[in-house]
Amino acid sequence: MIADIQINEKSFGPKVLMTGVHFSIDDGEKVGLIGRNGVGKSTLFGILSGQDKDFSGEVIYRRGLVVVATSQEYHDVAADETVLQYILKGLPEYAELSHIIEIYPLTMGDDMRKITEYTNALQRFDDKGFYQIESDIERELDNFQLSGIAHRLFQSLSGGQKRLVEVVKIMHAQADLALIDEPTNHMDYVAKQQFIDWLKQARESVLVITHDRDVLKEVDRIVEIKDGGNASFKGNYDAYLSQNAISTGAAMTEFELIERRIANLRVKVIDYQRLKEKSRNPPTIQRFKHLETQARTELAELLTKEKPTFWIDKESVENLNYKTAARYQKFKARNVRLNLKNESSRSKHVLVRARDLSLGYDQPLFDGVDIDLREGEALELRGRNGAGKTTLIKYLLGDRSAKLFVGELELDKQVRIGIYEQEVSSHYFDLPLEEAIERLYLDRGLSITTPKIRALLHDYLFDEGDGKIPISKLSGGQKARFQLIGMLANDPQLLILDEPTNHLDLPSIEELETSLSKYSGALLYVSHDGYFRQAIGGSVLKIGQQ
Numbered sequence: 410m411i412a413d414i415q416i417n418e419k420s421f422g423p424k425v426l427m428t429g430v431h432f433s434i435d436d437g438e439k440v441g442l443i444g445r446n447g448v449g450k451s452t453l454f455g456i457l458s459g460q461d462k463d464f465s466g467e468v469i470y471r472r473g474l475v476v477v478a479t480s481q482e483y484h485d486v487a488a489d490e491t492v493l494q495y496i497l498k499g500l501p502e503y504a505e506l507s508h509i510i511e512i513y514p515l516t517m518g519d520d521m522r523k524i525t526e527y528t529n530a531l532q533r534f535d536d537k538g539f540y541q542i543e544s545d546i547e548r549e550l551d552n553f554q555l556s557g558i559a560h561r562l563f564q565s566l567s568g569g570q571k572r573l574v575e576v577v578k579i580m581h582a583q584a585d586l587a588l589i590d591e592p593t594n595h596m597d598y599v600a601k602q603q604f605i606d607w608l609k610q611a612r613e614s615v616l617v618i619t620h621d622r623d624v625l626k627e628v629d630r631i632v633e634i635k636d637g638g639n640a641s642f643k644g645n646y647d648a649y650l651s652q653n654a655i656s657t658g659a660a661m662t663e664f665e666l667i668e669r670r671i672a673n674l675r676v677k678v679i680d681y682q683r684l685k686e687k688s689r690n691p692p693t694i695q696r697f698k699h700l701e702t703q704a705r706t707e708l709a710e711l712l713t714k715e716k717p718t719f720w721i722d723k724e725s726v727e728n729l730n731y732k733t734a735a736r737y738q739k740f741k742a743r744n745v746r747l748n749l750k751n752e753s754s755r756s757k758h759v760l761v762r763a764r765d766l767s768l769g770y771d772q773p774l775f776d777g778v779d780i781d782l783r784e785g786e787a788l789e790l791r792g793r794n795g796a797g798k799t800t801l802i803k804y805l806l807g808d809r810s811a812k813l814f815v816g817e818l819e820l821d822k823q824v825r826i827g828i829y830e831q832e833v834s835s836h837y838f839d840l841p842l843e844e845a846i847e848r849l850y851l852d853r854g855l856s857i858t859t860p861k862i863r864a865l866l867h868d869y870l871f872d873e874g875d876g877k878i879p880i881s882k883l884s885g886g887q888k889a890r891f892q893l894i895g896m897l898a899n900d901p902q903l904l905i906l907d908e909p910t911n912h913l914d915l916p917s918i919e920e921l922e923t924s925l926s927k928y929s930g931a932l933l934y935v936s937h938d939g940y941f942r943q944a945i946g947g948s949v950l951k952i953g954q955q
Contacts, residue, residue, distance in 0.1 A: 411436050411471045411585060411614055412457075418465040419452060426452060428637035430466075434586065434614050441625045441646075442618045444634035445718065445742075445914045446870075446886025450618045453634065454478060454588050457616070470586075475501045478588035479575040486563050492574055493559040496546055499578045503542070506534045537583060549577045553600045554794050568832075569595035580607050589617040591885070593624060594911045595831075597794040598937040620915050622646050622940040635718045654725035660717055661736045667711055674708040718742045720916045723923065745890060745917050746868040747924040748897055757783045760824050760903050760931050761805065766816035768800055773814050775801075775953045780818075784902060787932035787947025796953030798935050802905055827901030829909045833880055833888050842866070842883065842891065843876035849895045865894055870917075885912035893921075906934040910941050 416430040455461035458478040509530040517523035625646035681701035767776035774797030850857035889912040922944040
């Protein structure tokens with residue numbers, strides 16, 4: 410064991426986030442950390458990395474353990490710091506060893522202590538592979554399609570590029586424990602596979618926050634944060650689904666017994682109270698009073714127990730026995746409610762058509778693209794980042810910043826379109842959530858009322874106080890749910906989705922997949938989630954070099 414984590418309590422003001430998180434990490438173990446949006450996964454990472462010390466409990470690391478973590482904030486990055494400098498600064502021992510190798514020859518003279526330190530530093534620098542580290546990092550940046558940015562200013566990068574740089578830093582850190590938060594959200598399928606290959610062969614222990622099922626398929630264990638505590642499941646994602654179905658079934662049985670006991674105790678309290686009042690014999694009165702007190706005490710204790718979160722994946726639910734399945738329908742956790750229309754009466758006319766299409770800027774990004782997308786059909790755009798997928802979508806939606814080299818691209822002029830983008834428009838960033846929902850409806854010429862806004866907040870799992878929080882302050886999962894609200898606002902006949910599973914938790918991803926599988930409109934989507942692509946299916950259009 411290299412780490413033992415015990416969080417007895419972590420709160421934000423009056424809101425208690427965690428009350429009993431306890432798990433350990435073994436040497437070389439790859440652990441996936443999952444949980445519904447907002448349960449505190451990133452907060453836990455802040456505690457483990459030492460940035461957040463405001464909690465009750467303790468985090469015990471093996472003596473001398475080296476921990477590295479992906480950053481969420483970049484306030485301490487100097488304005489003139491390059492990407493390469495940023496990565497090197499984040500590598501354990503690199504700065505110290507570099508300083509010794511650079512400075513000591515100028516100052517050590519005949520000092521044997523410094524000579525020994527210098528000699529040891531040279532050996533350690535070589536053992537760590539630091540002599541070729543700069544070329545290794547540049548090659549890794551190329552693999553993640555960040556060619557030529559090594560000497561660019563770090564602060565000039567986009568948010569997505571910074572997250573990829575964070576992953577490159579972790580991959581070259583050679584630490585004992587790597588804490589990685591949502592590493593694949595901005596990766597294409599080639600870069601993601603390279604990360605997964607690294608994860609599988611990495612010697613260090615890894616704790617990774619992710620709902621990317623392709624990544625979870627390769628971990629040794631999954632820790633789920635829920636109801637203030639955690640549960641641990643040995644094995645990968647498939648093993649988790651199986652174990653979760655069993656443990657959730659047992660938990661539902663236990664909760665049902667508690668509910669029955671509560672109902673029984675309420676009856677007993679009333680019965681004991683009546684018998685006490687009817688009795689005339691003092692010993693008998695005392696006995697019923699004692700029994701009433703006992704029942705009230707136990708009842709009060711049981712009433713403090715909150716209903717646990719129950720979620721079982723759809724496939725496992727289908728394999729449950731009748732009684733357990735019925736119990737699950739009664740107790741299952743509330744999920745996002747997507748209002749996708751599925752009228753079979755809709756026509757199957759062509760919504761998007763392209764013939765021998767070639768788009769680009771100074772030169773074509775792709776050519777020879779043909780599309781014939783009708784209602785009820787799905788089309789996946791597949792290609793590496795930068796191949797032109799987003800360019801094609803923008804051109805389809807009327808953005809003419811790209812050049813049409815040859816061919817044609819047509820969109821049905823009457824079609825209603827719903828768009829899911831990876832990033833929330835800055836147009837809504839400073840608005841509180843309630844006002845942002847109102848604005849996105851009005852921007853589309855749609856009517857919206859206060860009751861409708863409240864219903865949307867409920868359907869998309871926002872808490873009562875979330876409506877007053879600015880969009881910029883929402884978590885990644887909350888922003889994703891806001892994007893879903895905007896996508897479905899106008900009852901679209903065509904959905905355009907750009908990496909829709911990023912930031913969503915597992916139950917929300919499943920609900921999205923289920924709803925899309927029944928959707929009667931057309932789907933044009935980009936996704937590097939293998940599970941999502943398999944669930945949605947459709948034709949595949951390859952853009953650019955694969």
